[in-house]
Amino acid sequence: MNNEMAVIEMPNLALVMPEMFLLGMTCVLLVLDLFLNDRNRIITYLLAQLTLFGAVVITFSQMGGEAVTGFSGSFVRDSMGDILKIFIYVVTAIVFLYSRQYLQLRNMFRGEYYALGLFGVLGMMIMVSAHSFLTVYLGLELLSLSLYSMVALNRDSEASTEAAMKYFVLGAMASGMLLYGMSMIYGITGSLDIKEVGSYIANNGANNIILSFGLVFVVVGLAFKLGAVPFHMWVPDIYQGAQTPVTLYLGAAPKIAAFAMVMRLLVDGMEALYVDWQQMLTIMAVLSLALGNVVAIAQTNIKRMLAYSTISHVGFLLLGIIAAGPDGYSASMFYVLIYALMSTGAFGMIILLSRAGFEADTLDDFKGLNERSKWYAFIMLLIMFSMAGVPPTVGFFAKLWVLEAVLNVDMVWLAAVAVLFSVIGAYYYIRIVKLMYFDKAEDNSVIVADVDLKVVVSANGILMLVLGLFPGMLMAVCQQVLA
């Protein structure tokens, strides 16, 4: 560097409008929350929803057109990022809506839940739009730090504190792994920019042992964050230990961000090392499908069962990425978006059936739901069928397209394994349906909930059916952005 004055280029701030808006509003929310007493706390909640709505509007207005990078290659705005971001806002808005009444009834209705939730959304946005290793890492840390503290928010509960501690230690280790792998790759390629790393590997050959070394650590870090076997140990404990609204939050939108991270790092950055990471992902996908589906059968706690179900869904998500090519990636993207909606629906039902001083988190709590309310039993049926992949719900198409992509690259055995374990997995989803329709209710209390919760849970369940009848539109969007 010489001593002349370098010309400073003004960064293109319009590019990060959604991020700036969200950050600004979150800071306003933080300050405003200080001046509210518990009776007016609802204003914080409404402001959080308004923030997410505003972010949807801004991102929507920017949509379309070519990918644009900014901030010296740290940031990229492209169609895939826009779609993923809009889904992240919408899913988070649903999560906030579901958790409002639950938190109010338990005197846990605090501004921090929403402030940290919004900071987490900001972290996810940064991960989705990352165009350099540094940005990926910082976005991930922003998300993780918010998640750790959200899990720990319920300080008086031993289970939550333990879950937060485990999450923090394992999460920090995973971040360390990821960072170590990134530093190896930086050492070889001399760049943090994802595109430059990609072109370096493509030009200089993939047969570099240090590159593979770095790749292994990056994949391990990603697997930890996704919760793929054998790096899944944290998932069940955290899902069960955290409060239901927090589990709801961390099970839905962060999966979309994790998908984006895999796309940015492995596909955009290291597609030339495809053969190497394909093998690693294949092992993890098969193990995730096997362990997730088999162990879920033995669970009696529905939150724990859904945690193992997440692990198996991550296996499916990885299948699409293993298949590679636009077909595989778009099938994966469709899968993760649908999974986020299904998972919010399932936890929404748990929240709906819970009331002050009572958690509907065991399978027995769903017994005879049909007698108590025919409508909500039907909604839960739709969600469970969608998770199991029963037509005509949308879960069927999500699985179908992933399998199709796998078959198109002639990995018949992998598709066969996936189908086999899905059939095993169908047992524990359909068991809930059996409990709801064919067992006697142990608890005949009327389901009491606010109107907004009832309406949105119903809409969430019906959406599984509607998207299942018309899956083409969302799929077309996924194919278009990844073409």
Add this chain to the structure above:
Amino acid sequence: MTFEKIIFYLFATILVLAAVRVITSRNPVHSALFLVLAFFSSSALWILIEAEFLAITLVLVYVGAVMVLFLFVVMMLNINVDVMREGFIKYLPIGVAVAIISAIEMGIVITGNFSGDKSPALVRKGADYSNTEAIGQVLYTEYLFAFEVAAVLLLVAIVAAISLTMRKRPNTRSQNPSSQVIVKKEDRLRVVKMDAEGKGS
């Protein structure tokens, strides 16, 4: 061996010894002080590769601020070291095994592909070259986005720490300076008139 190399090995040795003492020292306060020494030696190493800005920051921020807080916490917590040391003998075999395997792996890696001659030699800059200026030129331009995100990360850390530790206990005693200041003599002091006691009555 050049003079520079001698200095490098001197500081590197102090650094390693201090780092070892951080984990072997029985007294947590001593550990913290050895950590200060380790930071100080590594900042000397940074000076040797002409990264003077980072070296000074390390001393100012870590030694000056972070370690002082660390010492406060260590002194206040009153950690019982003996409890933490229980099972040292029990875990020794597996610890030694892990250490040996790590050492072998490290040896394989260093003798194989990671040897130093593959990385370019350090370019020496002239005396008028300013390291601080070089960092300053990229920090707010090329790395602006990362810098801002890191700032938000710190904000989240503060929010999380406060929301996790601040709680209102019903019977906490606290001072309210403004009401202490406006208090009048009449509010607190009551003069009681009474007769002087007689001698031996």
